[in-house]
Amino acid sequence: MAAKAVGPVRREFAPWADPKSSPFIEFRNVTKRFGDFVAVDDLSLGIYEREFFALLGPSGCGKTTLMRMVAGFENPSEGDVLLEGRSLAGVAPYRRPTNMMFQSYALFPHMTVAANIAFGLKQERMPKPDIKARVAEMLSLVKLEPFARRKPHQLSGGQRQRVALARSLARKPKVLLLDEPLAALDRKLREETQFELVDLQQTLGLTFLIVTHDQEEAMTVADRVAVMDRGRIVQVATPAEVYEEPNSRYVADFIGDINVIEGRVTECGNGVVHLACGEASGGLIEVAQTLTASVGDTVWFAIRPEKMVLSPDPPGDTAVNSIAGVVWDIGYLGDVSIYHVRLPDGSTLKSTVTNRTRIIERPITWEDQVWLSWSRDAGIVLTR
Numbered sequence: 499m500a501a502k503a504v505g506p507v508r509r510e511f512a513p514w515a516d517p518k519s520s521p522f523i524e525f526r527n528v529t530k531r532f533g534d535f536v537a538v539d540d541l542s543l544g545i546y547e548r549e550f551f552a553l554l555g556p557s558g559c560g561k562t563t564l565m566r567m568v569a570g571f572e573n574p575s576e577g578d579v580l581l582e583g584r585s586l587a588g589v590a591p592y593r594r595p596t597n598m599m600f601q602s603y604a605l606f607p608h609m610t611v612a613a614n615i616a617f618g619l620k621q622e623r624m625p626k627p628d629i630k631a632r633v634a635e636m637l638s639l640v641k642l643e644p645f646a647r648r649k650p651h652q653l654s655g656g657q658r659q660r661v662a663l664a665r666s667l668a669r670k671p672k673v674l675l676l677d678e679p680l681a682a683l684d685r686k687l688r689e690e691t692q693f694e695l696v697d698l699q700q701t702l703g704l705t706f707l708i709v710t711h712d713q714e715e716a717m718t719v720a721d722r723v724a725v726m727d728r729g730r731i732v733q734v735a736t737p738a739e740v741y742e743e744p745n746s747r748y749v750a751d752f753i754g755d756i757n758v759i760e761g762r763v764t765e766c767g768n769g770v771v772h773l774a775c776g777e778a779s780g781g782l783i784e785v786a787q788t789l790t791a792s793v794g795d796t797v798w799f800a801i802r803p804e805k806m807v808l809s810p811d812p813p814g815d816t817a818v819n820s821i822a823g824v825v826w827d828i829g830y831l832g833d834v835s836i837y838h839v840r841l842p843d844g845s846t847l848k849s850t851v852t853n854r855t856r857i858i859e860r861p862i863t864w865e866d867q868v869w870l871s872w873s874r875d876a877g878i879v880l881t882r
Contacts, residue, residue: 511721513546520583522547522705523568523673528577530563530729537563539729540577550699550706552716555726555752561709565675568707569598581673595672599679603662605650612637612646615665622669636664639698656687667702674699676708680715692718713753717741725749741802746882750800755836757806757847758880759783759799763791771879773799776843782818786874791881801877803848806870808837810862813871820871823847825864837862839870 513519521544530538538560545551553561566572567579570591579586586594597618605614615636619629637643640660650658659679666674679695680688696719699706710716716723717737724734725748733745744750747758761773766789773783783799791797807813813820823839826846830853837849849870862868 511548513549514544514722519546521545521580522549522582523707524580524583525564525567526578526580528564528567528574528579530560530567530572531575536729538567538574541729541731543724543731543734545705545707547705548703550696550719550721551708552720552723553707553709553726554711554713554716554723556711559726560729561726562677565598565677565707565709568594568673569596569675570594571598596675597666597669597671597673598675598677599662599666601678601681603650603658605658605661605665607650610647610649611642611653611661614650614661615668618665618669632668636668639667639701640664655683656691659683659691663698667704671704673705673707676706678710679708680710681712688715689718695719717753725752743878744800744880747798747800747880750878750880755803755848755850757801757803759801759847761797761799763793763795763797766791766793770874771797773797773879775799781821784818784874785877785879787879789879789881791879795881798880799877800880801872803836803850804834805876806847806849806872808839808849808851808862809869809871810866812869816869819874820869821847822867822869825862825866825868828864837868839868 523545525541525543528538528541529536541560541564553564555561563572567574568581568586570586570589573587581595606617609617612633615633616629619632624632637646640663642657642660642664645653645657650661653661663679680691683691692715695706708716708719720737722734722736723740725732725740727748733740733749735743740749741753744753750756750758759775761775761783763771764774765772769786769788771785771787771789771791773785775781775783785799812822821841823841825837826840827838829836833853835851835853837851839847839849841847847870
């Protein structure tokens with residue numbers, strides 16, 4: 499039987515948009531303190547059944563603490579954590595229908611692959627025939643049948659990661675908690691494994707909660723992403739919404755590359771915002787956006803480098819949404835080149851250009867005079 503694509507399932511999956519849906523995991527006004535340090539600050543969040551949810555943020559923002567509260571390794575100082583509508587307060591970690599896959603994998607070096615996978619099942623006193631069948635099922639699931647008798651030191655990093663994943667899934671938890679699960683893998687293998695995780699989650703129909711500081715990883719695997727900062731959630735949205743419609747400069751800057759230009763509102767209404775910026779930073783900017791702001795307010799125009807058109811010639815209308823500068827630096831990444839364009843005031847904007855041919859010579863190179871331009875709907879105005 500041919501494999502089925504998960505795209506249609508993921509495209510239609512949006513229980514958070516249904517007022518009748520109830521969260522599978524719920525944080526209600528949760529605060530966690532370690533002495534005087536507040537790791538999680540009055541946080542409320544709902545995660546839905548079968549959702550692949552990502553907690554994304556820098557080190558120390560509280561994302562791992564949140565996950566550990568679901569697992570039972572930490573208890574809230576205030577508030578409550580619920581699973582399927584029931585409070586987890588007082589429920590021991592081993593009695594929760596959750597399992598956690600650690601960044602270090604924590605495999606037993608003296609045990610074979612099969613024995614590592616079977617360890618938790620033996621602790622639960624599962625009958626031996628059932629253990630054997632479950633281990634075989636897990637080995638098949640992660641495509642490690644030929645390696646059942648090997649020990650961890652005889653495996654590659656990617657194979658050890660799969661063993662840890664199989665062991666976490668062997669007890670058939672309702673929620674799989676993934677703490678930076680791919681951090682130890684090299685970039686190419688990490689990218690391949692991200693898609694394998696998505697396929698596996700869809701196949702099993704489980705709820706996955708992943709903690710990561712890698713924005714690309716979160717954007718690839720998750721149905722929704724929660725961006726965190728200092729114990730609070732700044733924005734929760736789908737990957738596309740977080741990238742294209744960030745709600746603050748913090749989110750815009752944290753997710754991918756971004757150009758931010760400060761401006762002053764000169765006109766706002768009828769779905770269009772007009773901004774006045776210094777002449778060195780682009781003069782006039784017109785944005786197709788509905789915004790609640792007053793004339794004279796200071797705001798910020800944010801636009802991704804790939805949305806800016808780089809050209810040696812001025813656009814048809816240089817009075818709005820265009821700016822002249824000098825190519826200051828170029829980064830060649832193979833598929834794209836990143837141009838750093840220095841403006842008259844000394845600031846720099848980035849433009850990403852796709853390398854569509856194999857020709858190495860550049861039509862635009864260092865110290866060239868260039869123009870950057872963009873459409874009305876290419877960027878977004880941020881008020882904070």
